[in-house]
Every structure is written in C-alpha cells, then in structure tokens.
Amino acid sequence: MVVLAEFAFSASDLAQTRFTVSPMWEVLTSFRLLGAAGPHPVHQPWIGQVRRRVVAAGLDRGVLAELIPPGPYRPDFxxxxxxxxxPTLAEELAAIRATPADQVRRDLDHLEYHQGGRGPRLRTLYAEPPARLVRVAEEIATYWELALAPYWARIRALLDADVFHRARQLAEHGAARLFNDLHPSLSWDDNALRLVRRQRTLYRPTAGAGLLLLPSAFAGPGVHTRVRPPEPPQLAYPARGTGTLWESRPLPRTDAVAAVLGRSRTLLLTELDAPASTTELARRTGISPSGVSQHLTALRDAGLVSAHRAGRSVLYARTAVAESLLAAAL
Structure with missing residues (x-):
C-alpha cells in the first residue's frame, strides 16, 4: 500500500480546515467523465442528455479537451x-483568468510530462497565457451552461447535504471520525491524515496550512488532490448519496400546489425532473407550445425555473425553490 500524502495537523491546521463547494471541481471531474468510454453505472442518465450537446458545441475538440485529458493530472490553475x-463560477473563472503566466507554463510542462506531448491549443496557451486564458474561461462557461447549469439545483442540494452531514459529524464526534468516514483511502491517526493507494508522496512541509474539503458529484470512486503552497491543499471526495442523484423521484401530491400555481404550471414543474425544452414539454404534457412558453415565463419570473441556452434551443430546469416546494408536497 503506497502512501500518497501524510498531512500532519497542528491546532492551527485544524482551525483552518473547512468545507467548500466548488463549481470548477464539478466542471473538471464531469468533463473527464464525459470523455470516458463505455456506460457509467451512476451518471449514465446525465451523460445521455449532455454528451450530444457538448459534441454539437465542439467542446470535445477544444482547449478543454486538451487541458482535461483522461490521465490523472489536470493543471492546478x-x-x-x-x-x-x-464561490460562484464567475468568481472562479476570474481567478483562472488572473493566473500568472509562469504558473500556467509550469502546469502545462507538468501536463506534457504526463501526456508525452502538447496539442496545438496548449502550445498557443503556453505562448500567450494572459490572452488565451480568456478563451479557456469562455469554453468553461459554455460547458457549464450546456452540461451543469440546468442540473445545478439538484447537484448543489446533494453537495450541501454532504457538507451538512459532515459538519454535524464533526460537532458530535470530532475530527477523527470525520476524516475516517470521508473515504476508504483516507485514515486519521496520530494527528495526521493519510491518503493511500497512490504513487506520489506529499507531506505537510510541501503543502500549505489547513485543508479544503470539497464534496463532488462527479469525483468517481477515488479522491482528488490539489497541492500548491502557500495555498491550503484541496481534497475532493465523492459526496454521499451520489448514487441516487439521477434517480426518478416520486411524484408529489400536487393538489395543494396546483391550488396555488394552477394545474398546468404544476404539471410543468413535475415534468422538469430533468431539464427540457419548450417543445419537449409541449409534447409530453399536451399543452400547446405557446401555452408552455407563457407558463414557463411566469414560473421563471417567480424564481421556480431557470433557463439555459443549449445551442439553438433553451433548456428549462427547476430551481432549488421549486425543488423545496415539491418536496414539501411529498
């Protein structure tokens, strides 16, 4: 059993350990998942809806495809x-665009070491980091709108639930229980967190203080680390309940909701268990396309649905407010 990292914790390190939800971690892990061959036991419903949009937008042949290869390393920036x-995606994209040129080049050198080569888009990025990072951020924003934004209310609820569970676990049982329960490859012993089953050794002197813990819906069976001193190391792990993320949910008893919203608008909300276009909703509900459009406009104005551009069409998705409303009706 090979030790990847052994982070010793002082009282100060424990005081600086915190949880966070990062859109960029979901971007990177989900994009790599889309490029994997074969069906996925958990995320296949999402892949089936999203992959064709991503391919149609050419993102499978863009700079992201070169930056996020199938291998184990992705540039730290x-x-x-x-x-x-x-943080919002906009805040994280601003930080990416502000990455110093020398850091971009170091990360690309490391990526080339793992990949054995560098594609044409990465060669351009290496030559002109400040200008080309703008293009990288634009591609990420496009991918987000196509692949993650329509599903973000559901994904975010899963991640928030994990953080809530871990926080309660910490309050009731302490840090040792928290760390030992995060993932089978993690263990807490003698004031140190050990990560096993990896090849590269990293120790606290080579990392920053504290630790950032990031639940992820797309992290897969393993954990992912990002270490760049003096920043605190980041550790992304599979969120609890990911296996049920795309399961069909029981239909609520909608009479009470319909009495407030009307039957047509309530029907549209229940049909948005997965994001859909106006045309799809009209076909499934029997409501005319113009009627669906009017109802969706009203629901969007009320904060119950969100709209996301996907090529020539617009996908509508339930917001967290709508999810709470329907959950209460259960």
Whole structure:
C-alpha cells in the first residue's frame, strides 16, 4: 500500500480546515467523465442528455479537451483555491483568468510530462497565457451552461447535504471520525491524515496550512488532490448519496400546489425532473407550445425555473425553490 500524502495537523491546521463547494471541481471531474468510454453505472442518465450537446458545441475538440485529458493530472490553475464556502463560477473563472503566466507554463510542462506531448491549443496557451486564458474561461462557461447549469439545483442540494452531514459529524464526534468516514483511502491517526493507494508522496512541509474539503458529484470512486503552497491543499471526495442523484423521484401530491400555481404550471414543474425544452414539454404534457412558453415565463419570473441556452434551443430546469416546494408536497 503506497502512501500518497501524510498531512500532519497542528491546532492551527485544524482551525483552518473547512468545507467548500466548488463549481470548477464539478466542471473538471464531469468533463473527464464525459470523455470516458463505455456506460457509467451512476451518471449514465446525465451523460445521455449532455454528451450530444457538448459534441454539437465542439467542446470535445477544444482547449478543454486538451487541458482535461483522461490521465490523472489536470493543471492546478483550473482549481483556484476557493475563497469562501460556495464561490460562484464567475468568481472562479476570474481567478483562472488572473493566473500568472509562469504558473500556467509550469502546469502545462507538468501536463506534457504526463501526456508525452502538447496539442496545438496548449502550445498557443503556453505562448500567450494572459490572452488565451480568456478563451479557456469562455469554453468553461459554455460547458457549464450546456452540461451543469440546468442540473445545478439538484447537484448543489446533494453537495450541501454532504457538507451538512459532515459538519454535524464533526460537532458530535470530532475530527477523527470525520476524516475516517470521508473515504476508504483516507485514515486519521496520530494527528495526521493519510491518503493511500497512490504513487506520489506529499507531506505537510510541501503543502500549505489547513485543508479544503470539497464534496463532488462527479469525483468517481477515488479522491482528488490539489497541492500548491502557500495555498491550503484541496481534497475532493465523492459526496454521499451520489448514487441516487439521477434517480426518478416520486411524484408529489400536487393538489395543494396546483391550488396555488394552477394545474398546468404544476404539471410543468413535475415534468422538469430533468431539464427540457419548450417543445419537449409541449409534447409530453399536451399543452400547446405557446401555452408552455407563457407558463414557463411566469414560473421563471417567480424564481421556480431557470433557463439555459443549449445551442439553438433553451433548456428549462427547476430551481432549488421549486425543488423545496415539491418536496414539501411529498
């Protein structure tokens, strides 16, 4: 059993350990998942909806495809240290665009070492980091809108639930229980957190103080680390309940909701268990396309649905407010 890291913890390190939810971690792990061959036991419903949009937008042939290859390494500058408990994608993209040129080049050198070569888009990025990082951020924003934004209310609820569970676990049982329960490859002993089953050794003197813990819906069976002193090391792990993320949910008893919203708007909300276009919703509900559009406009104005551009169409998705409303109806 090979030790990847052994982070010794002082009282100061424990005081600086915190949880955060990072959109960029979901971007990187989900993009790599889309490029994997074969079906996925958990995320296949999402892949089936999203992959064709990503291919149609050409993102499978863009700079992201070169920056996020199938191998184990991804450039560290794509995961800037989150400042707060839940940075927005816009905040993380701003940090990526502000990455110093020398850091970009070091990360690309490391990526080339792992990949054995460098594609044409990465050669351009290496030559002109400040200008080309703008293009990288634009591609990430496009991918987010196509692949993650329509599902973010559901994903974010999963990640927030994990953080809530871990926080309660810490309060009731202490840090040792928290760390030992995060993942089978992690263990806490003698004031140190050990990560096993990896090849590269990293120790506290080569990392920053504290630790950032990031639950992820797409991290897969393993854990992912990002270490760049003097920033605190980041550790992304699979969130609890990911296996049920895309399961169909029981239909609520909608009479009470319909009495407030109307039956057509309530029907549309229940049909948005997965994001859908106006045309799809009209076909499934029997409501005319113009009627669906009017109802969706009203629901969006009320904060119950969100709209996301996907090529020539617009996908509508339930917001967290709508999810809470329907959950209460259960």
């Amino acid at each position: 794509l995961n800037p240290a989150p400042v707060g408990p839940a």
